[in-house]
Amino acid sequence: MSSSEFDLIESIARSQSARRDDVTLGIGDDCALLNVPAGMELAVSLDTLVSGRHFFADASPELIGHKVLAVNLSDLAAMGAEPAWVTMGLTLPEPDKEWLAGFMRGFSVLASKYGVQLVGGDTTSGPLTVSLQAHGLVPAGKAIRRSGARPGDLVYVSHTIGDAGVALAMLQGRITATDELDTLRQRLESPQPRIELGIALRDVATAAIDLSDGLASDLGHICERSQCGAVIETHRLPLSGAVGTLSDWRLAVTAGDDYELCFTIDPSQQERVTQLSQELDLRLSCIGKMRQQPGIDFVSDDGSSESGLQGYDHFPESDT
Template identity: 45%
Template sequence: MGEFELIRHYFAAAACAQAAEGVVLGIGDDCALLDVPVGEQLAVSTDTLVAGVHFPADANGRLLGQRALAVSVSDLAAMGATPLAFTLALTLPDVCTDWLADFTAGLDSMARHCGVRLIGGDTTRGPLSMTLTVFGRVPSGQALTRSGARAGDLLCVGGPLGNAAGALPFVLGERAAQEGAAELLAHYWTPSPQLALGQVLRGLATAALDISDGLLADCGHIASASGVALIVEEGRLPLSAALRACVGEQNARQLALGGGDDYVLAFTLPTEKLDALRASGQPVYVIGRVEAGQGVHLQDAEGRTIKPPLSGYQHFGSQCD
């Protein structure tokens, strides 16, 4: 099967590749054309996922399709954007029709769940990897960024932490299935971008991002961009019963602090906005506060600063001279 036949059969024919509001021209030309309403801005983000780094090389195609798009759309949620479209650049070692059918089905399922359309991309031969670029729209001047946190704000997250990191031993086949494993695996393979929360946070939150590399590491980005210190209170971390059952209380806290792939939102919020956010019905867990200073600081129940065992994931931990 040639490249263009592959695109026509598996991707151009998918439900998520059909016409939609805001997509003037999709797959089939040199460029796609998007229509952004007057008074709105285009939000754009790109993610690359590589076999053996971001997922096992033998990953189920359907699960991988779901996950690949979800983690990319999560960036739109972090900006408070409404999803519009995405492109996919897929590199394959060979053409396996069964795997492609499964991958496309998973991709299409997540696309429909998120309300986003496939508008183009590329396919090529090589080690398995995929690069997705997502496009969204947000009212001008209302996008959430990392740079607005202020001393006195609350530090919040939009859901339990550490579930995906807790799933990793099951994903890699290092542990046999046990009680709670299914819930953790669902969080790993089918993360749900917090799009509704992100849109509600427009005009309420002062800064936001999605947690991909671990709570402490990602909060460091807010602290740096905003020029403030973030205080994380260990005893207030939201932990699921499934994570506690699988790894125990102490390990659950460590994974919540330093494990990656949560894809829930972390955000700073003026204290007076908390009741309005809770009234919206969106999930909110207060886990700390913003103070004058710099960096991220972890405190125990007595308010003492403690050193975390994990700080988060980095692709390049050291640099060549």
């Protein structure tokens, strides 16, 4: 099916439903014109999803549209930012209007939920790749950074971890598939950004990050930026029944694509976190504590400890 780039852009512009009053000029010009409210800071993040790397080549366009927006909103959530606008770079093997319509349906459902407007971008020809830049708003001085954790802070994660990793292992044949594959695959292909939690943590968390590459790596980023370490108690890790049955905690802390929030708090805020868990109807689990000594130790019930675990790496060092 042939179509000009202009037709594709028009199709994208028509298919989005969210419209914001703070967009002076959106799709259709060389640049978008946006109004940043007084007293707010602009949080900006960009993620690229590549076919065969971040999603299966035969994945439905609706799921791809959802995921590319969800993973970017997850970055905003980690900093306590409220989503506002996005720009998108879309590379397609061919100008398939049916595929694009499905992609925009998945994108628009999530965009409408959080009031996100697509305000510009670019289309080009090539291997299927989607890059999205998300823009969010956070009150000046209230953004949650990776660098604020201190020794003695408690470490929390939201919901459960490892489900996406087990789903991927099943789909790749590394773990025998079970009846729970469909549920686990939903966690892999349709992650839910924790926007409400991130905003609620602005005055609670000392540091936060979203779990895209696995707890071992992502908590490591907090440790590095905060110049401290952590001790994680493996029996406290929030694992679903499927993960606990089919794998062990190592996969759960090294597999990516959870897109849950990992955050640290001063112990005095523990009761507030319990309240937030109830208010948001979201499991929030204390899994360990920050310490002065660098590195992360994963301590089991029997007192044994493991360190040096790593999550997903796009560019692992070669052994040769």
